[in-house]
Amino acid sequence: MGQAKFNFKEVTEQEEGLDFSKKVPCPHCKKPIPYNATMCLYCGETVTTPTKPSPFMWVIVGVVIIGILFMLFKG
Ligand SMILES: [Zn+2]
Numbered sequence: 208m209g210q211a212k213f214n215f216k217e218v219t220e221q222e223e224g225l226d227f228s229k230k231v232p233c234p235h236c237k238k239p240i241p242y243n244a245t246m247c248l249y250c251g252e253t254v255t256t257p258t259k260p261s262p263f264m265w266v267i268v269g270v271v272i273i274g275i276l277f278m279l280f281k282g
Contacts, residue, residue, distance in 0.1 A: 225241035233240050236250040247254050 224243075226243050227241050229242040230239035231242045232238065233247045233249060233252070233254060235247060235252040235254075238247070238249045240247050240249070240254065244254055246252070
């Protein structure tokens, strides 16, 4: 009792990771949700936001990194 090692505030921030300072309307229920939310907090529908980096971008990043490593090891 009194040994409150569990920080609820910290856990909530880590688990959510949502930016409530910027909100966009949910495409399903039109309620304001954090712009970086992957799921609507109200209707539970999956939300895709344009701010989310696309897989294609990571392919390019990977190719560039591999190219740099290749040049480094080559000469
Ligand atoms: Zn919604």
